[in-house]
Amino acid sequence: MNAKEYLEILHTAEKLKDAERHCTTSNRRTESVAEHSWRISLMAFLLRHEFPDADMDKVIDMCLIHDLGECFTGDIPTFIKTDRDRKTEDELLAGWVAGLPSEISADMTALYDEMNAQVTLESKIYKALDKLEALIQHNESPLDTWADHEYELNKTYAFETVAFSEWLTNLRKAVLEETLEKIERESV
Numbered sequence: 001m002n003a004k005e006y007l008e009i010l011h012t013a014e015k016l017k018d019a020e021r022h023c024t025t026s027n028r029r030t031e032s033v034a035e036h037s038w039r040i041s042l043m044a045f046l047l048r049h050e051f052p053d054a055d056m057d058k059v060i061d062m063c064l065i066h067d068l069g070e071c072f073t074g075d076i077p078t079f080i081k082t083d084r085d086r087k088t089e090d091e092l093l094a095g096w097v098a099g100l101p102s103e104i105s106a107d108m109t110a111l112y113d114e115m116n117a118q119v120t121l122e123s124k125i126y127k128a129l130d131k132l133e134a135l136i137q138h139n140e141s142p143l144d145t146w147a148d149h150e151y152e153l154n155k156t157y158a159f160e161t162v163a164f165s166e167w168l169t170n171l172r173k174a175v176l177e178e179t180l181e182k183i184e185r186e187s188v
Helices: 002-013 032-044 057-063 081-098 102-117 121-140 151-158 166-186
Strands: 018-024 028-030
Touching: 002 121, 018 032, 018 121, 028 121, 032 057, 057 102, 057 121, 081 102, 102 121, 102 151, 121 151, 121 166
Parallel strands: none
Antiparallel strands: 018 028
């Protein structure tokens, strides 16, 4: 890969800094997709010793690239994203990845294939962190920024995704405790 190709990749990825998610930060600023990707990468790094059998560098790679398709479509919250939206995002991402320098294209393609298959420990950890980070962010955002359906979503979302891991199941339970405490405290 030459310097120009490298910069072109970074210029495309920069779009995630401006791609807004539906959630706000604790200070009411709309969160970006890049911020979400950064934090799930940090979450993976912090779990390195909790999952000694997992290749956490690979998990971090998955976390870093998982939402690159949103460079082309923007963020569509999971609860309103349609199969057509997913197909469009997947096609645009696949076209972009195919045009990257061959070694980068091969690395990303292999990671996306593994992430989509959801068979390996690494892919399951990445998927769990992706969903858990959204719940944690909701708990950090002011309650009056939540949509009505998010009260129930924050209570039920992602339990099936973390079921493969006792540690992540306990984390999900702790997130639920925070959700219930937040609703009780801020609903007064």
